[in-house]
Amino acid sequence: MGKSQQVLLKNWFSILDHLDEIFLFIGNDTEILHANSAYSRLIGVPRDKVIGRRLSDIEPKARIIEVLETERPVYHDYSYIESVGMDIVGNSFPVYDEGEKVGAIGIFRPVSLFSADSSLLSTPVWCKKEKAAEGGDPFSRLIGESRELKNVIYIAKKVAQTDTTVLLRGETGVGKEVFAKAIHEASPFSDGPFIALNMASIPETLIESELFGYEAGAFTGAQKGGKPGLIELAGGGTLFLDEIGEISPMLQSKLLRVLQEREVIRVGGTKARPVRFRLIAATNRDLESMVENGRFRPDFYYRISVIPIHLPPLRERCSDVLLLAEHFKRKLEERHGRQKAFSPRVLDMIKRYSWPGNVRELQSCIEYMYVLSEGQLLDVQHLPQHIWEYVKGSPVVIGEREEAAAPPLAKEVPSKANLKEVMEQVEKEMIIKALRESRTKTEAIQRLGMSRKGFYMKLKKYQLTF
Template identity: 45%
Template sequence: MQMMTFQIETEDRLGITHDVMESFLSFQLDIVKMEVRPHFIYLKTHSLPFDIQDPLCRHITQTSGVRRVNLIPFLPSELHANELKTTLATISNGVILVDSNLRVNTMNRAAETLLQTDEKRYKGMELPTLWGMKKEDCERLMQKETSPLTIYIKKTQVIRVVADFYPICMSEKYDDLQGWVVVFRDLQQVNEWIQSVQRSEMTHFEEIIHESEGMKNCIQTARCVAKSDVTIFLSGESGTGKELFARAIHYESLRANGPFIPINCAAIPEQLLESELFGYEAGSFTGASKEGKAGLFETARNGTLFLDEVGEIPLHLQSKLLRVLEEKSIRRIGSNKVIPLQFRLVTATNRKLGEWVKEGKFREDLYYRLHVIPIEIPPLRERECEITLLANHFLQKTCELVRRPVLHLSEYARQQLYLHDWPGNVRELQNVMERSVYLCPDHEIEIHQVSISPSRNGLDRSEMFETVGLKPHLEQTERRIIKVTLEQNKSIRQAARQLQMSHTALLKKIKKYNL
């Protein structure tokens, strides 16, 4: 049956509500619901024909203190209930409202789906019964703000959730408890969210910009062993992209759904490195957390641990690391309990660890334990064919970041990039391109000159020409062109045809430049 709701705006007068109700009674109308708020009276009745509506509204407005009468769709409480219902329906987490006796009043659609129930079955049921647990266990859990728990839907079906409990009180003293709001999330869904965040940070081998044979070989080797758990040893100068390789290996592996834990061994003080790696029990040393702490070995469980600058690990910790790799287990500092481990180890260094072994700075047994699959990433100066590719990539990325049209490199700027020896490798090139974009005037569409630091020899571009003359630069350019062409072709004869020179002449050039 259809209903009508009257909104009656009034003055603040004693007895005005009674007088308004008399108007309805004089028309022999039943009042289904009524709400009173300051300066407003709301009355709900059955739907009325127009020949009764109009006289009724005139009769109400003649009441002393009544200002106006309007027809509205809902009572304020109904509107509030609809808003709350819609809000609860759109929340992806399960929400349950219970009274002070833990009886369920209502729950949202997500909770019904997760618990496989409906209003007919749960209305008035006690929360412990709904969750398949004892009442005292449920009350104990609700004393905590957040708690993981197991819900028994059926005898053979359980779900693991994390629940938050919020008391409904009129004051902050919690001495007038009226009920609880219980918000819970399926742990499987939480793990899927975590994995989706991790996937957004994924690096795939296809995303590593490369063209040189050296980089192709590195990627091929890394891909070949990515799906196994073999230890990989990445070496190369600072800034060549060792962590990028480590991430690509992780997300190509069978542990891609697990965590990727990077740690720079050179960035952590020696006295803290052991506790960070191995963790510790409560009260193990002065300043230790009262709850203890899991180490990075544990945190990397079912994932990949990336130890960057592994050569900086102190000698006394190298023996412990070797034991971890051999026994696949650890003991936290201050504990005798053995914790089994399951993780994949990838290490990296920009040091010549083979020489450090001879000098006694690095353990030989650990070196060979880490050096199972060595991958040496070539420096940027040996990948000259990639300089322009990488420069354009960083140029586009930075222009998008600062929201300006993509800039182009002038011929002079390209020559600057080729003449630089890139001691900082790809990281330095990225910084140079970012700096050049920020320093380029807004009206320019081309970068005429990149903002680049002097080379290792301390000479800028003009000084180099004045010092060594033109011939060495011509030879250097010729060598680079021949080298790139050889890398792009399968045979010397194909390269000679591309360079428009004889096969014999190209062989002489190859011998001359030791290519």
């Protein structure tokens, strides 16, 4: 062992005491083996009062205990410490010695401090200037850690090294242009321009001159001396044509010739101009059905779909939703200079929503919440109305299960149940219904006509979270 390693080990506990995060190490029997000074400072309990005790006795529902039992680590995980009434976020993972599990470590901090630390936030979205400065991988800046996203990135990286035409397929808002730019930046064409055109945003009569350019006198109002089209301007770079399914068969035929001959003829001209560019097309349409119905040329379809890449909708990569939400919040914090934090309740609702508008809808939602919230906490009352209405009808978390909220006595009462059991069942179901139909716990308390203390005692009794 080198001297530097000896110094590190000698000062290890001192190093842990300088962390801003709480560090907790428990053994296989949940005995607390070590807690750093941040534990006392942030939890408010002297660490010498807990070291040597079992965490299962102090906080039986602690997430680190679940990690210890399942041996599955969790990252950026939100949970609640009932004993001190604190929301926390952090990482927990099992610890092994020569392949044998010896305990688990948790590193976390209160949610109230979460937004203030930029190191916990997800990686910023790509930017060409950042790539030039960092010389990094543009795909590494795409937000998400799901298997679905990683599979797509793997394919895109392979394709980027060639000049093959790519067809990006996916629903509206999944980020097709983001992927197109990443492919461009990772390709041999990265030193050239990236020219993008949404084919559905321009009238058919203008698309041809925009793409192919025109010669002087080609039509009334034509620019003197003519004008190069986007295909020429994309020379040495990448041309991204979004909504490719919206163009007419006539224009498809002309684009097909450009792709096959690698030359373009301007509108009103006869001279063929050589062009070298990478084409990336994108669509949310069912091109196969359009080919069968005669609305899309089969030869053009096979020419542009050499490498089709399906971009998964957000509902198919749910694990990325919170990473994206935190990323969009951070961008707003940088723009407006005000830091805010999500409540665990609103994060749960964000995860449960289906996001039919995908990443674009999520980004709009986070901006809506950020702008309309007055304090530092982004909670369920700040959600757009349509999202709140949707999630309000989804299951409520009960302990480790999900149950749809039902009206009182909707469930069958066991025939041998006594009066106390029946009353408890009705009470539990009424609380679930109130939680489901209320935006805040205060509103639920008012609906139930209970005291706040009594309400929280019932939540604990029935293991309800909201």
